[in-house]
Every structure is written in structure tokens, then in C-alpha cells.
Amino acid sequence: MSTFKPCAIVWLYLLSGSLLAEELPALGETVTADELAAIDYAILPNGDGLPDGAGTAADGAVVYRTYCFACHGEAGTGGSNDALAGGHGSLNSDRPQKTIGSFWPYATTVFDYVRRAMPLQSPGILSNDELYAVTAYLLFINDIVDENQEINAKTLPGVKMPNRDNFVWDYPKGD
Numbered sequence: 001m002s003t004f005k006p007c008a009i010v011w012l013y014l015l016s017g018s019l020l021a022e023e024l025p026a027l028g029e030t031v032t033a034d035e036l037a038a039i040d041y042a043i044l045p046n047g048d049g050l051p052d053g054a055g056t057a058a059d060g061a062v063v064y065r066t067y068c069f070a071c072h073g074e075a076g077t078g079g080s081n082d083a084l085a086g087g088h089g090s091l092n093s094d095r096p097q098k099t100i101g102s103f104w105p106y107a108t109t110v111f112d113y114v115r116r117a118m119p120l121q122s123p124g125i126l127s128n129d130e131l132y133a134v135t136a137y138l139l140f141i142n143d144i145v146d147e148n149q150e151i152n153a154k155t156l157p158g159v160k161m162p163n164r165d166n167f168v169w170d171y172p173k174g175d
């Protein structure tokens, strides 16, 4: 019995090491065209770079419940991780709460961030339709878009975020 525990731990360690080695590209390994395509993009505030696809908040509620709810709580009110909704008008208070609705200046950044980074444990698994839908849902729970408004590459850049005008340029604007 006394030797069992260390053995089990060693095996678990070896197993996790080999699983990780399969998932992560090793340093110096050539990246495939598919692997590169998944991360080689930029979405600008004006919407340049947004992919094809579309979704509504109604569709996004399902995506949210499946992939986001566990960490961000009911309707984005925050669970074990950041609140994604609420905090409107709190930035000048003693307890400012920065959320998508109270703080973020561009709706396009919501799409870009979620596509790059969420769900935390497996970014990149959502389709473009699911990404548009969950973005629409995040905007909906912040009272920024309607539940059935279609969000796509054309409509998303036109969504005006509540805190947009409170950002100032601290360097001269280019043409």
C-alpha cells in the first residue's frame, strides 16, 4: 500500500505530460497552415476583419448557457469570474464595476476577445455563428441590442457602446 500512492502520482504525471505534449505546439515546431489560420487575424474597432456569419441574442443565450454560464454566472452577473453585465454608471463611484456594458468602447472588441480567449479552457471551439450569437447575447444583457436583432459583420460595428464617448485620444488622430 505504501508504494501505491507514489506510483499512481508518477503515472498521472507522465500521462498528463504526454496529453499536453500532443495538444500544444512544441517550441521550434513548424506551425501548420490550419493552426496559423486560426490565430492569424485582426479585427479592428471599425469591423475590418470580421468574418462571415450571424446570430441573435436569442441564439446566443443557448451558447452562453453551454459554454460561459459556469464561470460568468446567470446573465453575466458574475460567478467565479468577471461580471460581463451591469455596473452602468458606476465608473465615477467609490466602487466602479467595469463590464462590457459599463466600460468597453467597441462592440467589435467583444467579438474579437471572445473569439481569441473564451471559453477559457478551450478558446477557438465556437463557430463564427456561435460567436456572433454570444456577442449579441452579451450586448443584450447589457441593454444595448434587442433580443432578435441580427448581429453580423455589417451590424456589429454600428452598435454604439454606452461608454464610447468617455474615452479620449491621448495622441493626435491619424487621417
Ligand code: HEC
Binding pocket: 063, 064, 067, 068, 069, 070, 071, 072, 081, 082, 083, 084, 098, 099, 100, 110, 113, 114, 118, 119, 120, 121, 134
Ligand atoms: C473556465 C471559466 C471560464 C469560462 C467557461 C468562460 N470564461 Fe470568460 N473569463 C474567464 C476568466 C478567468 C476571465 C478573466 C481573464 C483575464 O482577465 O485575463 C474571463 C474574461 C472574460 C471576458 C472579459 C471581461 C472583462 O470585462 O474584462 C469576457 C467578455 C468573457 N470572459 C466572455 C466569455 C464568454 C462569452 C464565454 C463563453 C463562450 C466565457 N467567457 C467562458 C473565465 C471563463
